[in-house]
Amino acid sequence: MKDFVSGIKIETLGNTYYFLTEPKSMTTKYEIMVIIKSDLDEPSAKKHFADHVGGFIKNAGGKVTFEDFWGSRGFAYMIKKYKWGYYGVFQFDMDPAKAVELRRELRLDNNVLRFLMIKVDKNAGEPRKYADMKKEYDALEKDLEKDATPVVEAPSREKLTTVKKAEPKKEEAPKDALDKKLDAVIDDASVDL
Amino acid sequence: MPPRPKKYICPFTKSGIKYIDYKDPKTLAMYITYYRSIQSRFHTGVSLKMQKQLARGIKRARQMALLPAVRYEKG
Numbered sequence: 001m002k003d004f005v006s007g008i009k010i011e012t013l014g015n016t017y018y019f020l021t022e023p024k025s026m027t028t029k030y031e032i033m034v035i036i037k038s039d040l041d042e043p044s045a046k047k048h049f050a051d052h053v054g055g056f057i058k059n060a061g062g063k064v065t066f067e068d069f070w071g072s073r074g075f076a077y078m079i080k081k082y083k084w085g086y087y088g089v090f091q092f093d094m095d096p097a098k099a100v101e102l103r104r105e106l107r108l109d110n111n112v113l114r115f116l117m118i119k120v121d122k123n124a125g126e127p128r129k130y131a132d133m134k135k136e137y138d139a140l141e142k143d144l145e146k147d148a149t150p151v152v153e154a155p156s157r158e159k160l161t162t163v164k165k166a167e168p169k170k171e172e173a174p175k176d177a178l179d180k181k182l183d184a185v186i187d188d189a190s191v192d193l
Numbered sequence: 194m195p196p197r198p199k200k201y202i203c204p205f206t207k208s209g210i211k212y213i214d215y216k217d218p219k220t221l222a223m224y225i226t227y228y229r230s231i232q233s234r235f236h237t238g239v240s241l242k243m244q245k246q247l248a249r250g251i252k253r254a255r256q257m258a259l260l261p262a263v264r265y266e267k268g
Contacts, residue, residue: 033216033257035257035258075258076255076258076259076260076261076262077258077261077262077263079258087257089216114256114257114258116253116256116257118253121212123211123212124212124214125211125212130216133216133217137219
């Protein structure tokens with residue numbers, strides 16, 4: 001242990017143990033996504049998200065690094081008979097011991113329908129705003145619509161009936177001609193059959 | 194002997210994606226089946242490393258009602 005600078009060294013039964021007294025950082029990076037009930041208006045939901053949920057984080061000693069209010073969005077399935085709600089995302093640095101308090105406070109909040117609290121992954125890049133993501137997808141969808149081939153209209157019933165009537169007449173005419181030719185060939189005495 | 198399946202290239206490593214976000218339900222929706230279950234790696238060609246992330250992302254999105262868990266919902 002060359003890098004060992006400060007801490008406690010314990011030697012027991014031939015083994016040596018090192019305990020660091022002062023760890024480098026006590027905070028971890030968290031991310032929460034909150035669904036607020038659709039009983040509230042959009043401005044009041046935004047205010048509740050920024051003041052109450054953000055206030056919980058600040059009271060618990062968290063440092064907010066990213067904040068994004070998505071606005072209203074429909075659910076993929078019903079949650080407690082609610083069909084849609086307001087989404088919001090926070091990213092913050094916090095002491096893991098205090099994260100338990102935050103989780104408890106969010107659970108007791110009546111206006112919060114559901115929330116998800118995760119540790120931010122190492123490989124996760126900078127968080128993106130929902131509005132920017134939505135713009136990109138809308139642009140992609142427009143491009144796809146342009147590339148799509150125009151829909152060919154199916155022929156109407158009247159056209160189909162007229163075609164059917166016309167076809168047999170055309171077929172009859174060459175048959176008669178062929179029969180006449182055959183008769184001429186059979187009648188012809190010069191040809192040996 | 195049946196013919197060996199075609200060797201696929203992972204679509205995520207091909208485009209240089211290292212982390213699959215649960216907040217992006219449109220890309221996640223490409224990797225679920227008609228009945229909304231997670232599509233197997235055999236069919237999509239996703240690498241094992243990214244399949245684990247993808248499964249985690251889909252499960253998180255399901256928790257937050259960004260993606261459905263089943264095709265038909267009661268009511």
